[in-house]
Amino acid sequence: MTNFNFGTIAQELNDVQEEGLSFEDKQLTWDNAGDVADIVKALETTKVVHYLKLGGNTLGIDAAAAIAKGLEKHPEFRKALWYNMFSRRLKTETPLSLKHLGKGLMIAGAKLTVLDLSDNALGPNGMVGLEELLRSPVVYSLQELRLNNCGLGIGGGQMLSKAILDCHKSSVADGTPLQLKVFIAGRNRLENDGAKAIAKIFSTLKTLEEIAMPQNSIYHAGIAALAAGFKENPNLRVLNLNDNTVTEKGAASLAEAFAYTPSLQDINFGDCLLKTHGAYHFAEALSENHLQLEVVDLGFNEISADGGVVLAEALQNKPNLKSLNLDGNQFGYEGRERIKETIDASANPNALESLEEDQSECEDGDEDVGDDDDDDEDDEDDDDETTEDVDEDDDYQDEDADEDADEAYVTSQAFTTNLFNANESFNADKNLLFGKTTSTEKPITTNTTIETFCLSQKPCTIEAFESLQEEDKLAAFKSIFEQFTDDNRLLLLIFTTLKCAHLSESSPAALELAKALYKETVDYAVQTKQERRVLNYILMQLGLLRSEEKFTSPYDLKSCRYALRETLKTNPQLSSEHMRNAFNVFLQQFDG
Structure with a gap:
């Protein structure tokens, strides 16, 4: 006699018969209750709402509160598909909006099976708005948790782990243990400590069928x-x-x-x-x-x-x-x-x-x-080699620079990347990246976006720089960098640094960004164990190291070198001592 799993059969029937509402990808700005009146009306007039799609819009606090009131009437609700819906929002807005939405689900007594908040810049701050929901009976039934590209960081990962573990404990006590099957958390900068915290979820729940955690800067300790x-x-x-x-x-x-x-x-x-x-x-x-x-x-x-x-x-x-x-x-x-x-x-x-x-x-x-x-x-051999170079007398550049210039030119040639083929702006400026030609491109002068700013090698005017809307521009830049790996990311780091440094003598904000980005570039060189390669390439771009084929940079090199000097002043303990020493030596020789 065949044994049927009636619970599974019932779930499959429910999946087939799912009904819901979709307002995704309308690119609308929802600030207040009036902006979401159509959503609220649909929630009030639709008898069965299994899912609600809000992604591809931007949701404010008051609008979230209004939607939450509509959700209170739907205990059958089970899929919160709320990815990419907090762009251009202040950090203080996101947690409050999430608290409203969570409260609506808790009042309804909903039983979530899917919670998708991917592509929202949550961070630890956003996790504050999720903690109560993640500990509530609403998620005892959760099967899929999708938090891809949310910038959780170590702190956010630890908060997430604690909330899920608390939920599991209370769900077991209630006789309905949490049985999460899908966990997606790529591109969150979890690092080792965040990964260790998340690992506790897996060890405790024991029900996972799919785990995706790409691009999280996790090393072997976190992997273990x-x-x-x-x-x-x-x-x-x-x-x-x-x-x-x-x-x-x-x-x-x-x-x-x-x-x-x-x-x-x-x-x-x-x-x-x-x-x-x-x-x-x-x-x-x-x-x-x-x-x-x-x-x-x-x-x-x-x-x-x-x-x-x-x-x-x-x-x-x-x-x-x-x-x-x-x-x-x-x-x-x-x-x-x-x-x-x-x-x-x-x-x-x-x-x-x-x-x-x-x-x-x-x-x-x-x-x-x-x-x-x-x-x-540290890469001690590389450290010793470069430190020995930069400690020599003034004849260092005259006698040894040609050899270093050859290395700089050769390594710049190694920056071959799929990004060039995928992005027209990179394609157009490929020769500039390789240091072969004089660029005749005019600076970006019109209103621009973070993406345009990063994905072009052209310099930028003050007006265009100030047109960038993001309050935290460094975080916005990093969100672009994290979409790429290896030399792609390295090129974006270096040329975004140069674009900010280009304006550093006339814009205090650009100077602060340039200093932060110079430091980020050095950190990445250390992390990827290619300090000498990155050092030579930056020196060449700043006109401090001769290259085999001459080129004229489109950037204001005086301003770029000024930003580097200020970086060295404010960051005397850069993560690479020999890169710091080399920069100082070449700048001093140039000034002399």
């Missing part, structure tokens, strides 16, 4: 904590940690967790600096079981040909494999052919994605397979 949480979720199917710094140590922790997650179908660890030894860990963990795997993304991880072949062999027996991405590693021509032959002999020979981009063909191809994943340690 997450891996311990993954172990407790045997039904985990989708796992995405793309663009975090996993390294070999993190890969070892994850490989151990894979033994406890046999149902994995889709894993994405692209751009995670796994390197060859990390690939070995993954291959060993995935080789025998995990027959449900369908999608595997391990692209851009500095994996050698041997590591690629071992991975290909480990995935040969996956009958459901549809997509295997190993592009952007360090295989070389022969390595790529070996990998293709291995996959050709597998159960799914068409699963292998193209291997067109190979780092071994634009770099020296020698892989440091040592332990370079200690994010708390």
Whole structure:
């Protein structure tokens, strides 16, 4: 006799019969009750409202209060699809708006299954407005929590963890334990401490089926904590940690967790600096079981040909494999052919994605397979080399600058990026980025947006700069930077810095931004262990270091150098001592 799960069947029927309201993507500004009168009327006149879509508009406090009153009449409500609805709002507005909406759901006695607040700049401040809702019976039934690109930071991640854990505790006591299945929190700057806090959610709930936390600046210590949480979720199917710094140590922790997650179908660890030894860990963990795997993304991880072949062999027996991405590693021509032959002999020979981009063909191809994943340690060899350079006498630039200039020019050539192909502004100014030509582009003079400001290499007038609407421009810039990785992000950092520095002598606000961005650039150089490369490139752009081919910068270099001097004065303890020393030496020699 067949055993039917009537609860599951009932849920499936409910999903088919869902009714709701959508006001998404109208690009409207809702400040007060009058602005949302049509939404409130629809809530009052519609008998059944399972979902409400508000994304793609901007919601103020009074408007949120009015909508909340309408929600009070809908205990059947279960999907709050409220992504991207607080743009251009003050930090003080968002938490109050969220409190109103949460109160409306609590008065209604709603049972949420989906809460989507993605693409809202919540941060810890916004989390204050969510805490009461997340601890209430409204979310005992929650299955999907989507907080992608919310800028939670470490503090916001910790607040979220505490609220969810409190909710789980009270839901268990109520006899209806929280059974969250989907957790999405990419691009939130969680870092290690935030990741450790979130890992407690996974370890406690044990019901997760999909976890996505890409681009969170998590290193191996945070990865290890997450891996311990993954172990407790045997039904985990989708796992995405793309663009975090996993390294070999993190890969070892994850490989151990894979033994406890046999149902994995889709894993994405692209751009995670796994390197060859990390690939070995993954291959060993995935080789025998995990027959449900369908999608595997391990692209851009500095994996050698041997590591690629071992991975290909480990995935040969996956009958459901549809997509295997190993592009952007360090295989070389022969390595790529070996990998293709291995996959050709597998159960799914068409699963292998193209291997067109190979780092071994634009770099020296020698892989440091040592332990370079200690994010708390400096690159001592690089430190010593540069410190020795900048401590020499005045003949340093005359005798050694040509060699450094060659390196600066060569490394600038290495800034090849998909962003150039995707963005017309970058395409138009590609030669400027490479330092090859004299730019004849005129400055941006009209009203502009944060996106236009960042994604153009043209300088900007004071008027255009002051037309930027964002109150916290630095945070707005960072939200753009975080959409890109590797050299894409580095270029955006450097040229956004130069655009602000270009105005620094005439605008105190631009000076403060330039100082903050110079510091951000140095921090990123340290984080990515490419201090000498970034140092030489900035020196070349500021006219302090000769390059092989002369070019004329469109920026006011006097103003740019002034901003750098002020940065060094106000930040005497930059995260890279040798970059600070080098900047001082070149500036002093230039002044002399």
